[in-house]
Amino acid sequence: MSERDEVPRLDLLRFLERVQERDLARTRAWIEAEERRLAEIAARRPPPPPPDYVVQNGIGRGPALVHQGFCEPQGARVGAIPEDEARRLLDSDAGLACQLCRPDTALGLL
Known part of the structure; x- marks a missing residue:
């Protein structure tokens, strides 16, 4: 070539x-x-079942509210917690209970 x-x-x-x-x-x-x-x-x-309890954390100051899992609060500061942790949080401060889903009633704390 x-x-x-x-x-x-x-x-x-x-x-x-x-x-x-x-x-x-x-x-x-x-x-x-x-x-x-x-x-x-x-x-x-199918979607996974909701957790039994969730904690909604405040901005830089620890837990703000405890909810039952079906309550589904929105936001990035929400996480699933076991029943004993929810009970411990509500025992230490009853004001942490969500007023809509009443996790304290479900746990028998009232």
Whole structure:
């Protein structure tokens, strides 16, 4: 092959780039399909049962309220706690009981 018959190196690199872009697009399509499949599986699963009790923490000062799990207070400072922890918190301060779901009544503290 003479120098005139050779494909310029830049053309070869552009060809390689197109092939790799096509492969990348195909891989991204596979990823999207797998994400959709996993989302469909997750949507078919029943949600986990709510915890028995949750604590809603105040801003920098410890627990603010104790709730029964079905009360579902919103916010980032909410966490599940076991029954004995809820009982301990309410024994130490009865004012921590949520006035809507009344965890103190459910625990037999009233």
